[in-house]
Amino acid sequence: MTLMVKIAPKCPHCDVTMVHYDLPPIAFSDGLGWGAKFLWVCPNEECPIFRKGYNHNINQYGNTASLRSIIEPDSGLASVVPTLSLDPEHFKSFVELRKVQKKNLEKADKLTEPKDTNDPYDLE
Numbered sequence: 001m002t003l004m005v006k007i008a009p010k011c012p013h014c015d016v017t018m019v020h021y022d023l024p025p026i027a028f029s030d031g032l033g034w035g036a037k038f039l040w041v042c043p044n045e046e047c048p049i050f051r052k053g054y055n056h057n058i059n060q061y062g063n064t065a066s067l068r069s070i071i072e073p074d075s076g077l078a079s080v081v082p083t084l085s086l087d088p089e090h091f092k093s094f095v096e097l098r099k100v101q102k103k104n105l106e107k108a109d110k111l112t113e114p115k116d117t118n119d120p121y122d123l124e
């Protein structure tokens, strides 16, 4: 396959030079591979895709993974891939969000508990 992007490109989101990332040897026809031997990946931890990826994944999937900007070298197509990099700031906000969600679930459980039918003061 002919490579369209042979020299490390700049990330389209932050203009930092991307790095060569070798992919595992999984065939594209398996539905698991990329159809390329490597990807160009943005290494910048301040890249907007990386920073916003934490919020996206916490809100959509409830985990603390993020996203990194990529360019496929054979097609030049820009996209994103998940990354499991841990960011302490976002992890802290994830833990706080989970505490609030747990409190809200406990409140909801109390509201839906069956009432004591032997309560003489319950007129309903």
Ligand SMILES: [Zn+2]
Pocket: 011, 012, 013, 014, 015, 016, 042, 043, 044, 047, 048, 049, 069
């Ligand atoms: Zn970037």
